[in-house]
Amino acid sequence: MTLQTLTLITVLALAGPWLAWRQSWHLPVILGELLAGITFGTTGFGLLHPEDPTFSFIADVGFAVVMFVAGTHVPVRDASIRSALGRGVLRALVVGVLAMILGQSIAAWFGTGHGLLYAVLIASSSAAIVLPIIDSQGLGGKPVLELTAQVAIADAAAVVALPLVIDPGNAGRAAIGAVLVAAAAVAVYFFLRWLEDSGIRHRLHKVSEDRQFALELRVSLALLFALGALATRSHVSIMLAGFALGLAVAAIGEPRRVAKQLFAISDGFLAPLFFVWLGARLNLREFGDHVSLILLGVALGAGAVLTHTLMRFLGQPIPLGAIASAQIGVPVAAITVGTQLHVLKPGEPAALMLGAVVTIAAAAWGARSAAESVPHN
Structure with missing residues (x-):
């Protein structure tokens, strides 16, 4: 990887803000970054080489930071969410059951054998997309609190479940690894809690702010x-x-x-580089040899929208159900992990991303409809 290539990547990443410029479209920035990578990567002109070790390593760092930021977006401290937790849990569970049925059916229909993976994708929601939509539209009231609780639960559950279902043959090993990582994260929580309660973090923060040390950011990245x-x-x-x-x-x-510091390092460099790399890695030419996988992508996206909007029978407005169907982090993780483990079929990564795009389009419609029908803050 050269500086010329890095320059090209950072310039191409500007396609993200450009495509998302009109707020009324509710398009995520990463969509333009993915399209730029697709255009100049394996599918398109071939100027970007995602197999380059340096490119891949920096993309992995970006992936870790993207998921870290996604985790910080889950509103675990919001006391108002707890009052809506019961209804949110119920809807997330029902969506999970419906997703299991639909995921297995889609896998059987297309003969991929990835029913559990599809179920996790269909059931997932993306707090990183849904929460900004809620904020930008100024949506409020009990239905939105229930939606937020539902999305937080679905997002966390899908991230935990994905490593177990993407490679069932090694699910036991993945489960042990997941427990170790979860235990380490719990230990980090208690360490950070101690720093907070003892006043040490506040004192370090004061010195860091006065002398521009960025200590908290450095510690966060070291822990990550x-x-x-x-x-x-x-x-x-x-x-x-x-x-x-x-x-x-x-x-x-x-x-x-x-x-703010993390936003700068993530959204300014690492995250765009990762999504351009991911787009460069997708090979849409495989759709030509596997046309049915286009239908697979549409089926996955439509299935996710259907299962979430069916929560209308549990009292959730259809626009909010469409918003809840929005997914991006879990499909991206599935593509990244699946291609690294070589468990996805040719063209399947592109199909998973197509499914995610369908849910984003549905969420954009839901946002516009909810702005007219749901109470505002």
């Missing part, structure tokens, strides 16, 4: 990379390490200064 190393040695994805650490930080309360 340590958990990532543990995950790698334990044969589980760094996805789980990043998300678990994000939850631990969210449970303590992420300092505003750290959030």
Whole structure:
């Protein structure tokens, strides 16, 4: 990887903000980054080489940071969410049952054998997409609190379940690794809690802010990379390490200064590079040899939207159900991990991403409809 290539990647990543410029479209920034990678990667002009070791390594770091940020977005400290937890848990469980049935059916229809993986994808929600939609539309009231609880539960459960279902033959090993990473994240939580309660973090923060040391950011990244190393040695994805650490930080309360610093390093460089790399790695040419996989992508996306909007029978407005169906982190993780483990069929990664795009389109419709029908803050 050269500086010329890095320049090309950072320029291409500007396609993300450009495509998401119109707020009324509710398109995530990563969509443009993925399309840029697809255009200049394996599918398109071939100027980007995702198999380059340096490119792949930096992309892995970006993946860990993306999942860390996603974990910090889960509102585990929001007391108002707890009052809606019961209804949120119920809907997440019902969606999970429906997703299991639909996922197995889709896998049997297309002959992929990935029914459990599809079930996790269909049941998942993305807090990183849903929460900004709620904030941007100013949505409020009890239905939105229930939606937030449902999404937080589904997001966390899907991240934990994904390493177990993506490679069932090694599910036992993945389960042990997941337990080790989770235990380490719990230990980190208690360590951070002690720093907070003892006043040490506040004193360090004061010195760091006065002298521009960025100590909290450095510690956060050190912990992230340590958990990532543990995950790698334990044969589980760094996805789980990043998300678990994000939850631990969210449970303590992420300092505003750290959030701003992390936003700069993530959204300014590492995350765009990762999504451009992911797009470059997708080979849409395989759709030409496996046209049926286009239908697979549409079926997965439509299945996710259907199972979530069926929560209308449990009292959830259809627009909010469409918003809840939005997914991005779990499909991206499935593609990244699945291609690394060589368990996905040719063209299947692109199908999974197509399914995610379908849910994002449905969420954009849901956001516009909810803005007209759901109470505002």
